[in-house]
Amino acid sequence: MALTLEDVGRQCGVSRSTVSRVINDSPLVNEATKERVLKAIKELKYAPNFIARSLTKNCTETLAVTLPDITGGVFPEILAGMDEMAGQRGYHLLVVFLGGARPKSGTVEQLITHRRVDAIVTIASTVDDSQLVQMAEWNVPIICVAHKSPSKSIPSILFDDAGGAAEATRLLLAHDCRQIAHIRGPKDNFDAEERARGFRDALKTAGIPFEAKREVEGNFKREGGIRAIRELLERGVSFDAVFAGNDEMAIGAIEELKRRGRNVPREIPVIGFDDIESARFVGLSTVRVPTREIGRRAIQLAFEMIDGKQPIGYQILPTEIVERASTARGGDAKTLRLDGV
Amino acid sequence: MALTLEDVGRQCGVSRSTVSRVINDSPLVNEATKERVLKAIKELKYAPNFIARSLTKNCTETLAVTLPDITGGVFPEILAGMDEMAGQRGYHLLVVFLGGARPKSGTVEQLITHRRVDAIVTIASTVDDSQLVQMAEWNVPIICVAHKSPSKSIPSILFDDAGGAAEATRLLLAHDCRQIAHIRGPKDNFDAEERARGFRDALKTAGIPFEAKREVEGNFKREGGIRAIRELLERGVSFDAVFAGNDEMAIGAIEELKRRGRNVPREIPVIGFDDIESARFVGLSTVRVPTREIGRRAIQLAFEMIDGKQPIGYQILPTEIVERASTARGGDAKTLRLDGV
DNA sequence: TTTTATCTTGAAAGCGCTCACAATATATGA
DNA sequence: TCATATATTGTGAGCGCTTTCAAGATAAAA
Numbered sequence: 001m002a003l004t005l006e007d008v009g010r011q012c013g014v015s016r017s018t019v020s021r022v023i024n025d026s027p028l029v030n031e032a033t034k035e036r037v038l039k040a041i042k043e044l045k046y047a048p049n050f051i052a053r054s055l056t057k058n059c060t061e062t063l064a065v066t067l068p069d070i071t072g073g074v075f076p077e078i079l080a081g082m083d084e085m086a087g088q089r090g091y092h093l094l095v096v097f098l099g100g101a102r103p104k105s106g107t108v109e110q111l112i113t114h115r116r117v118d119a120i121v122t123i124a125s126t127v128d129d130s131q132l133v134q135m136a137e138w139n140v141p142i143i144c145v146a147h148k149s150p151s152k153s154i155p156s157i158l159f160d161d162a163g164g165a166a167e168a169t170r171l172l173l174a175h176d177c178r179q180i181a182h183i184r185g186p187k188d189n190f191d192a193e194e195r196a197r198g199f200r201d202a203l204k205t206a207g208i209p210f211e212a213k214r215e216v217e218g219n220f221k222r223e224g225g226i227r228a229i230r231e232l233l234e235r236g237v238s239f240d241a242v243f244a245g246n247d248e249m250a251i252g253a254i255e256e257l258k259r260r261g262r263n264v265p266r267e268i269p270v271i272g273f274d275d276i277e278s279a280r281f282v283g284l285s286t287v288r289v290p291t292r293e294i295g296r297r298a299i300q301l302a303f304e305m306i307d308g309k310q311p312i313g314y315q316i317l318p319t320e321i322v323e324r325a326s327t328a329r330g331g332d333a334k335t336l337r338l339d340g341v
Numbered sequence: 342m343a344l345t346l347e348d349v350g351r352q353c354g355v356s357r358s359t360v361s362r363v364i365n366d367s368p369l370v371n372e373a374t375k376e377r378v379l380k381a382i383k384e385l386k387y388a389p390n391f392i393a394r395s396l397t398k399n400c401t402e403t404l405a406v407t408l409p410d411i412t413g414g415v416f417p418e419i420l421a422g423m424d425e426m427a428g429q430r431g432y433h434l435l436v437v438f439l440g441g442a443r444p445k446s447g448t449v450e451q452l453i454t455h456r457r458v459d460a461i462v463t464i465a466s467t468v469d470d471s472q473l474v475q476m477a478e479w480n481v482p483i484i485c486v487a488h489k490s491p492s493k494s495i496p497s498i499l500f501d502d503a504g505g506a507a508e509a510t511r512l513l514l515a516h517d518c519r520q521i522a523h524i525r526g527p528k529d530n531f532d533a534e535e536r537a538r539g540f541r542d543a544l545k546t547a548g549i550p551f552e553a554k555r556e557v558e559g560n561f562k563r564e565g566g567i568r569a570i571r572e573l574l575e576r577g578v579s580f581d582a583v584f585a586g587n588d589e590m591a592i593g594a595i596e597e598l599k600r601r602g603r604n605v606p607r608e609i610p611v612i613g614f615d616d617i618e619s620a621r622f623v624g625l626s627t628v629r630v631p632t633r634e635i636g637r638r639a640i641q642l643a644f645e646m647i648d649g650k651q652p653i654g655y656q657i658l659p660t661e662i663v664e665r666a667s668t669a670r671g672g673d674a675k676t677l678r679l680d681g682v
Numbered sequence: 683t684t685t686t687a688t689c690t691t692g693a694a695a696g697c698g699c700t701c702a703c704a705a706t707a708t709a710t711g712a
Numbered sequence: 713t714c715a716t717a718t719a720t721t722g723t724g725a726g727c728g729c730t731t732t733c734a735a736g737a738t739a740a741a742a
């Protein structure tokens with residue numbers, strides 16, 4: 001068994017509370033004894049038991065982060081931002097992939113009710129609205145990232161999905177496209193909804209009627225983009241541009257369009273969303289989202305709530321249009337970074 | 342304050358030990374009382390305090406996973422495999438990015454000495470050898486993933502780096518390349534060393550002398566590939582093929598080669614390592630490593646060690662060559678999936 | 683009937699820590 | 713000198729759980 005405060009105390013002739021005080025940097029301990037205790041700690045290589053401390057302090061210095069079971073995309077970068085911020089306060093991240101081996105419902109609740117974590121951050125969660133609200137009752141701070149919470153009491157921190165989508169749409173409109181197809185994400189996904197909304201808003205503002213037949217639902221994966229293009233073509237829907245709900249689908253769409261002999265971007269410009277790493281290589285125009293930043297902010301928010309501060313409703317982080325070859329109407333060679341090998 | 346065993350016991354007229362037994366599914370509790378207790382638990386919505394349990398059981402059902410501060414590449418996929426396996430036993434993953442905000446030395450030790458986790462899995466660690474050995478003394482299981490431990494007592498689970506590298510090299514040799522340049526990873530990185538070794542071995546076997554001037558050190562990032570090509574060209578080193586230590590650097594290399602007017606693959610075929618997502622899009626030939634599988638196996642190994650089983654020295658997982666456009670000597674159009682947009 | 687074995691349950695100690703409070707020593711003022 | 717304030721340390725209870733041990737109840741055997 002490992003050493004305890006008692007052991008250290010015995011070593012230098014003080015009680016365990018004095019040792020505890022030294023460890024917690026309490027001011028009410030004599031300078032000389034402090035020295036002695038520190039020496040003993042070093043000699044014995046004593047390290048405090050964090051679990052025991054957590055029990056008495058009722059605080060684990062751990063935050064849970066839940067992710068949907070999508071490994072690619074923006075998540076790693078968000079996580080890195082989170083760990084960066086958490087580390088600054090000595091906190092750790094308990095990362096849980098939802099929907100894989102774990103039962104989708106129940107896992108998150110357990111994390112809270114078992115008092116394993118001080119707060120929960122859910123990224124792009126598809127956890128049922130009512131579940132989230134219910135979870136909020138266990139008064140453990142919950143923060144929603146990249147999806148808006150159903151309840152006012154749960155703060156959210158979001159990308160400006162609608163704004164970015166509108167901008168992307170306007171880019172295509174500026175290229176004189178008037179029959180823009182939108183490959184949207186799944187219905188239960190917040191970002192998907194918002195991006196679709198931004199798309200429609202931009203059309204409306206431009207005085208172009210939205211046509212339901214040009215909106216196809218995908219699954220946020222490459223293959224969803226492929227299927228969406230097939231569906232459009234097979235249904236005989238005409239379109240002169242594609243706005244995809246994320247980059248993966250955009251890449252799939254480009255792949256399928258080219259396979260069908262359509263020229264991208266000359267005939268059909270394509271724009272995505274997220275600016276994932278592959279986007280650069282494909283030359284995909286897209287809407288960049290501040291991933292690292294959203295991670296940092298989410299943890300900051302978690303800390304504020306842990307400290308008892310009342311959270312504001314939600315924050316929206318700005319996005320940024322990135323123009324690459326896939327929307328270069330003239331087919332400008334300059335913008336083609338990598339035209340295959 | 343949340344409910345305790347005592348509260349549940351009071352509700353249905355039994356002691357806390359009986360409730361504890363029910364929760365832990367002990368056989369020595371009467372069927373009738375068990376029912377009553379379960380009902381009370383449900384009524385009160387009682388959930389056990391995991392921290393308290395961890396304290397008595399001296400086991401946290403949590404595994405630490407450390408990652409280098411590189412967000413891209415193969416790590417997310419490895420993590421997903423790990424969480425999948427951990428979840429099957431109700432375990433959780435404490436994910437720590439080394440080298441970012443956290444002090445590189447000390448963080449891992451703390452995780453152990455503080456008894457926060459039941460085992461540690463280090464991925465592609467650059468933690469000092471001696472540190473690892475020292476850590477092993479705290480007898481908490483340690484598993485090395487994608488890097489070999491210095492000590493016999495720490496089991497490692499590895500990709501067949503040398504084998505894959507040799508195969509990649511042979512592919513280039515088969516294309517009649519005789520002056521193959523190798524952009525290797527950093528000196529302190531295990532994979533980098535192994536891949537370099539595989540490269541040399543393959544040359545030797547083929548009876549071609551290894552020339553040090555054709556081996557340049559990179560940093561496993563895209564930019565490292567760019568710089569390596571510049572260095573080779575500026576130093577006037579001739580080469581007729583490039584084997585990069587990972588895909589990121591290979592992509593950087595291709596980018597720079599094309600910028601310098603060299604034709605890939607006709608003039609200079611390029612092959613990478615890892616098969617990251619971008620590789621498909623670029624059309625990069627590479628060596629695929631079983632990421633998800635290595636994650637699963639690592640956790641499995643951790644569990645075995647937690648259960649007291651003596652670990653075997655190390656496991657090597659096979660790799661697989663993936664041929665794409667970047668090594669298609671004839672420039673076969675069929676293999677060009679995405680020749681830019 | 684008494685004895686012994688079998689089931690069930692509760693009391694109590696302990697995991698390693700923190701913290702309120704009591705105790706002691708020393709210093710200050712009357 | 714004694715009362716009172718101040719600095720420093722130790723004692724003990726408690727965080728919520730598990731687990732050993734003993735006790736009580738019941739059933740089986742003698």
